[in-house]
Amino acid sequence: MPEFYQYLFSGLTNGAIYAIIALGFSMLFAATDLINFAQGEFVMIGALILVTLWPVMGLPLPLAFVLAVLATGILGIVFERLAIRTVKKPDPIVLVIITVGAGIFLRGVAMIIWGKTAKGAPPFSKMPPLEIGGAYLLAQSVWILCIVLVTVLAMHFFYSRTLTGKAMSACAINKRAASLLGIATQKMTLLAFAVSAALGGMAGVIIAPITMNEYEMGAILGLKGFCAAMLGGLGNSWGAVVGGFALGIAEAMAVGYVSSSMKDAVAFLLLLLILYVRPTGILGGKAIARF
Amino acid sequence: MGKKGIILIMAALLALAIMPGCGEEKKAEPVVEAPKAAPVAKAEPAAPQMIKIGGIFSITGGASYLGDPEKKSMEMAVSEINAAGGIEGGMVEAVIYDDEGDPSKAVLHAKRLIERDNVVAIVGPSLTPTSMAIIPDVERAQIPLISCAAGNGIVIPVKPFVFKTAQSDIHAVESIYIYMQEKGIKSVGLLCVDDGFGQSGHEQLVKQAANFEISVIADESFSASDTDMTAQLTKIRAQRPDAVICWGVGPSPAVVARNAKQLQLPMPLFMSHGVASKKFIELAGEAAEDILFPTGKILVTGLLSDEDPQKAVLQNYTEKYQARFNEPVSGFGGYAWDAMELLARALPGTGGDKAKLRDNLENLSNVVAVSGTFNFSDEDHNGLGADAFIMVRIKNGAWELAQ
Amino acid sequence: MRAFNKYATNRQQGLAPGNMKPILRNILVYGIFIGAVAAYGLLEKSTYYLQLATFVGLNTLLAVGLNMLMGYAGQISLGHAAFYGLGAYVSGMLTVHLGWSPWITLPCALFAAGAVAYIVGLPTLRLTGYYLAMGTLGFGMIVNILFREFRKFTGGPSGLPGLPELTIGSINLSHGANALFLVWGCVIVAFFICERIVNSRMGRALRAIHYSERAAAAVGVNTASAKLAIFVFAAVLAALAGFLYAHMITFISPSTFNFLASVKLVAMVVIGGMASIWGSLLGASLLTLLPDFLHIFAEYEMIVYGLILMLVMIFFPEGLFRNLVKLYERAKNR
Known part of the structure; x- marks a missing residue:
């Protein structure tokens, strides 16, 4: 039984990270019908900025946290203004390739700024792991779970209680109708980019202490996040969270009860099965525009 | 801001990206470490004794922790050789390409080195797949290749023109098992990375276990990109082996180490020579x-x-590397350094004849170098023995001999 | 009628001048194409450039198949490299472990890829848009994991060495100009077949599906079988490229056929131009040759590569080929 708990904790930690990355994918998709393949790079940049500001430059952690998230958010805005709004003919597939290009570009920039070697960061707090039922839960995992929970609740509050949030939901449902009602849809798109990039940055910040941070780390995290967003139902924020945790736990259980070498295969097989049985994901996503 | 402004910004960005690139053009690839006066690409007849040596490393990409120090060490070796008067008066020139860990790119670079750059020998590539991919080409062109990759398949079976300087997993595993036998360890759990390095180590770990009366009772793997390996370690711990061996290279074994500490793993943790760096x-x-x-x-x-x-060789290399690049040495750069050392010894008297160079390499013995003491023969193109390795333990952030 | 009009303008603004009859024009275009390949193969002496040109050919073969799927049928695939890998590995494993001749394993490889495409395509092609992208991506990842983990057969992450070269009698088809002719011969045949398909009843059905699957179904197109057929066709072309690659390099490893490779193929198609067979040639050439030119940027290579990808898409969203044709037309009309 302690093994089961340990797998669960591992799955929850990874799942929380996937969930927050997936949330970034999902909310951007809801607002703009776009999948940003550079999302993983925002995660990487968030992590590397935190490493620079906190352990290296010695800023206090909360300040470094906020600055790293803000910086990635601003990067999201710059990205939208320079590379997305300028597109003459915004076909989804064209935009996808632009985001792929942007991902490579950002990776290249990060390699120049931070070099090729990996960097580590200490955990947010120096507490010993909690022992629950013979398994160990890391303090950092608790941090990750709490931060993700708070973020999800904040997003929920934003969508359901604020005017801007409601305006953004309106854009997600029907852009033209929203525009006719006087909602500045372009501003909403910009905001969606900023928030989605900031969510990516936050994912980077919270995992910086548990992984090794280097310019190549974003690609696979972005892919897993995309996978989680799909699993839960693209464009559905709660779906992203459910999908993230489902993917994380499935991976950990696959290691424990199937085979660690088949871990990723099991995760993707699960994804395929869900796509086949319920093509819009666990919670059902927004109707998908065609390419 | 209108569209024009945006176009201007994009153009400026591109210009920015290109400008430093151009500024570095002379330093950039192909990296040429030649006497300053000699023109780079067009070696004019005035300098006929220019000896060109090719290098292919994974300078960027996931394996840059190998390729980057290898490239630097090769450059350093070339300037050392030239500063000492070259080889029989001829200056050495290095032409280095980056394969990014991609076998197709390695093949293209190998072809380019062989016929456009006319090199007498090739050092690298950094990885087993990239090395394996170019072996048919160097064998056909009959150009000596000194690989810096770990895989045993590179030199077993022996191919006439292929050598390698990286220590073999065979000896690394042997060192671990000898140590374990002394300490009375009877069972191990394995945790290997799922790339060429982990595969090659895994094969040896499984194969040699019986010789040392050790049984492998857990066998797990992880990806270099994984952020959390606690699940694998938990599964291994449940089998209660006497020790755990993690076979990985690059940053990911550090995650394993952290996870093992967090799980308070009760048994000793062994790793591979892939973690041999500050x-x-x-x-x-x-x-x-x-x-x-x-x-x-x-x-x-x-x-x-x-x-x-x-000792003297190692001190020399360490001091020079740290002084020149201002970063700590790892064993990886040594592979390329040793390759140059071997070439420097084998080149004299060949007059650029590659077959002679190959024969000379094969006959080299007792070459004391960074990775160990090389004794090549027609049966052994790695040339290192088990004495190339020693077991160390990390204590207080430094290494101590584990005897 | 967007897709349809796009296609129609493409036909009108083809490479050849004026109002020549389509058949004559085709003969001219293919004649120039074959002549160019033959001249290059005969005149170029450097095996480095021959190899580079051969890689361009392989990527063109992959891109044109994918373009049939993406550009004409409107079905995106982020797992196309899996079929490339299947072709390489099926032939590689049969030749290395069983000692079969590559000429016997060629049909096996093509059949295996086609069969897998059929089985996977049945459920996957019911998905649309990003869900289809994810489905194909997941499939590609799983295939790549199988290449890595069935070590006994595939050689694992270190790769499978020692594949035999392609020979006919004493002629070696795996090196230099011969390899170039073989690969580009396949490209030309593939182009020809693709143009036939595009202009057939099947091609019209595909374009109808691209425009609106429902409308196509309503007018009697069996959309499921049309999509599946083109998916299988693209897979078989990719497997052919994989077979050629495997026996040319004589070594294969999983990293050549990973997700990144799939994304690069999609980029080739989109940059060259969707629904444009000749665009695939342009896209594949550009993305294969680009890294070679970018070497002068050294550390900045990735930045420049990413920028180029973005700029091309921002300013030429219809793909380079169509824009070049437009420029040509404009110049001519002036």
Whole structure:
């Protein structure tokens, strides 16, 4: 039984990270019908900025946290203004390739700024792991779970209680109708980019202490996040969270009860099965525009 | 801001990206370490004794922790050789390409080195797949290749023109098992990375276990990109082996070390020579304490007795590398450094004849170098023995000999 | 009628001048194409450039198949490299472990890829848009994991060495100009077949599906079988490229056929131009040759590569080929 708990904790930690990355994918998709393949790079940049500001430059952690998230958010805005709004003919597939290009570009920039070697960061707090039922839960995992929970609740509050949030939901449902009602849809798109990039940055910040941070780390995290967003139902924020945790736990259980070498295969097989049985994901996503 | 403004910004960005690139063009690839006066690409007849040596490394991409120090070490070796008057008066020139870890790119670069750059020998590539991919080409062109990759398949079976300087997993595993036998360890759990390095190590770990009366009772793997390996470690712990061996290279073994500490793994943790760098201790922090691994002697130069023949060589390399690049040495750069050392010894008297160079390489013996003492023969193109490794333990953020 | 009009303008603004009859024009275009390949193969002496040109050919073969799927049928695939890998590995494993001749394993490889495409395509092609992208991506990842983990057969992450070269009698088809002719011969045949398909009843059905699957179904197109057929066709072309690659390099490893490779193929198609067979040639050439030119940027290579990808898409969203044709037309009309 302690093994089961340990797998669960591992799955929850990874799942929380996937969930927050997936949330970034999902909310951007809801607002703009776009999948940003550079999302993983925002995660990487968030992590590397935190490493620079906190352990290296010695800023206090909360300040470094906020600055790293803000910086990635601003990067999201710059990205939208320079590379997305300028597109003459915004076909989804064209935009996808632009985001792929942007991902490579950002990776290249990060390699120049931070070099090729990996960097580590200490955990947010120096507490010993909690022992629950013979398994160990890391303090950092608790941090990750709490931060993700708070973020999800904040997003929920934003969508359901604020005017801007409601305006953004309106854009997600029907852009033209929203525009006719006087909602500045372009501003909403910009905001969606900023928030989605900031969510990516936050994912980077919270995992910086548990992984090794280097310019190549974003690609696979972005892919897993995309996978989680799909699993839960693209464009559905709660779906992203459910999908993230489902993917994380499935991976950990696959290691424990199937085979660690088949871990990723099991995760993707699960994804395929869900796509086949319920093509819009666990919670059902927004109707998908065609390419 | 109108569209024009945006176009201007994009153009400026591109210009920015290109400008430093151009500024570095002379330093950029192909990296040429030649006497300043000699023109780079067009070696004019005025300098007929220019000896060109090719290099292919994974300078960027996931394996840059190997390729980057290898490239730097090769450049350093070339300037050393030239500063000492070259080889029989001829200046050495290095032409280095980046394969990004992609076998197709490695093949293209090999072809280019062989016929456009007309090199007499090739050093690298950094990885087993990239090395394996270019072997048919170098064999056909009959150009000596000194690979810096770990895989045993590169030199077993022996191919006439293929050598390698990286220590073989065979000896790394042997060192670990000998140590385990002394300590009475009877069962191990394996945790290997799912790439060429992990595969090659895994094969040897499984194959040699019986010779040392050790049984493998857990066998797991992880991806280099995984952020959390606690699940694998938990599964291994449940089998209660006497020790755990993690076979990985690059940053990911540091995650394993941290996870093992967090799980309070009760048994000793062994790692491979892939963690033989200061970087590993820096990344794993306190979790690195008490980890045991086999390494080339480079990490413990200061601890070696003065009688050790390698000591002077190691000190020389370490000092020069640190002075020149201002970063700690790892064993990886040594592979390329040794390759150049071997070439420097084999080149005299060949007059650029590649077959002669190959024969000379094969006949080299007792070459004391960074990775060990090389003794090549027609049956052994790696040339290192088990004495190339020693077991060390990490204590207080440094290495100590584990005897 | 967007897709349809796009296609129609493409036909009108083809490479050849004026109002020549389509058949004559085709003969001219293919004649120039074959002549160019033959001249290059005969005149170029450097095996480095021959190899580079051969890689361009392989990528063109992959891109044109994918373009049939993406550009004409409107079905995106982020797992196309899996079929490339299947072709390489099926032939590689049969030749290395069983000692079969590559000429016997060629049909096996093509059949295996086609069969897998059929089985996977049945459920996957019911998905649309990003869900289809994810489905194909997941499939590609799983295939790549199988290449890595069935070590006994595939050689694992270190790769499978020692594949035999392609020979006919004493002629070696795996090196230099011969390899170039073989690969580009396949490209030309593939182009020809693709143009036939595009202009057939099947091609019209595909374009109808691209425009609106429902409308196509309503007018009697069996959309499921049309999509599946083109998916299988693209897979078989990719497997052919994989077979050629495997026996040319004589070594294969999983990293050549990973997700990144799939994304690069999609980029080739989109940059060259969707629904444009000749665009695939342009896209594949550009993305294969680009890294070679970018070497002068050294550390900045990735930045420049990413920028180029973005700029091309921002300013030429219809793909380079169509824009070049437009420029040509404009110049001519002036």
